[in-house]
Amino acid sequence: MRAAAFLIVLAAACGAPDSEPDYETFVTTSLVELDSKQAKLQAEHGLGSWKNHDLDLEACSLRFLAEDGSPALTARITPIGTFRAADSSWQWFWADSALPDATRAAAAKLKTLRQRTGQEMFELASGAADERTAWQLAAVSVRHLDALGCYHKKNGDVDVFVAIDALMPAPR
Numbered sequence: 001m002r003a004a005a006f007l008i009v010l011a012a013a014c015g016a017p018d019s020e021p022d023y024e025t026f027v028t029t030s031l032v033e034l035d036s037k038q039a040k041l042q043a044e045h046g047l048g049s050w051k052n053h054d055l056d057l058e059a060c061s062l063r064f065l066a067e068d069g070s071p072a073l074t075a076r077i078t079p080i081g082t083f084r085a086a087d088s089s090w091q092w093f094w095a096d097s098a099l100p101d102a103t104r105a106a107a108a109k110l111k112t113l114r115q116r117t118g119q120e121m122f123e124l125a126s127g128a129a130d131e132r133t134a135w136q137l138a139a140v141s142v143r144h145l146d147a148l149g150c151y152h153k154k155n156g157d158v159d160v161f162v163a164i165d166a167l168m169p170a171p172r
Contacts, residue, residue, distance in 0.1 A: 023117055030139040037142065037149040045073060045167055047149065055153060055160070057093070058100050062151055062162065063170060071170030077151065079107045080141045080161040083134035090134055095125030110141050134159060 041047035050073070052065040062075040079093035093099060093107035113122035117140070121127060129137070138150050138161040147163035154160075 023119060026117060027136050027140060030143040031136065034135075034139040034142050034150060037147075041149045041164065041167075047151070047164075053153075055151075055162070057162075058103055060103060060106055062164070074168055074170045075151070075164045076166040076168075077162040078109065078141075078145055078147065078165055079103060080110065080138055080150070080163055081107075081134075082161070083129060083131065083159040084157060085131065085159070086157050088128055088130055089126060090129035090137060091126040109145065113140060113144050116144065131159075134161065137161075138163075 038047070042049075046064075050064040051067075052069065054063040054065065054071075055077075056062070057079050060077050060079065062077050063071045064073040064075075066072040079099070081090055081092045082096075083090050092110065094104050094111060096104065099107075111123055114120065121137075138152070141147075141161075142150050142163050145163050145165065147165050148167060149164045151162050151164055152159060153162075
């Protein structure tokens, strides 16, 4: 593993075909877009205010639950990856062998960021990262997927990041 290659270095892309001309600008734009998307999800759907939820990575779904536990809002998601502060590491969900093939295949769409950016980190299963890098990877992923936004969940010592692809009222 080349962990150093995984860290986001805000420098020009490697000049790969169809790559973003300036990786720093791509990341910055992705972060600004994510902030705007998150604000819209908060305003229109209360994202961030739901106390209970059910994240199902195998089904690529996220359900937000009402106070009584009944489903209120359902999201179709693309799993992005996990960040562990304890060992400063990131792992892409496409590389998580504990997940079903269909889930990993959905997440594997993010591997094409290598061609778009010229950055090798998008083909490495895991590597060194800090919290800032994790949010950068999430923002770039949301932009690449043209997703509505990102859902971030703390699960013990692991931060889970998923892209929200679609939102719909939960069936009653």
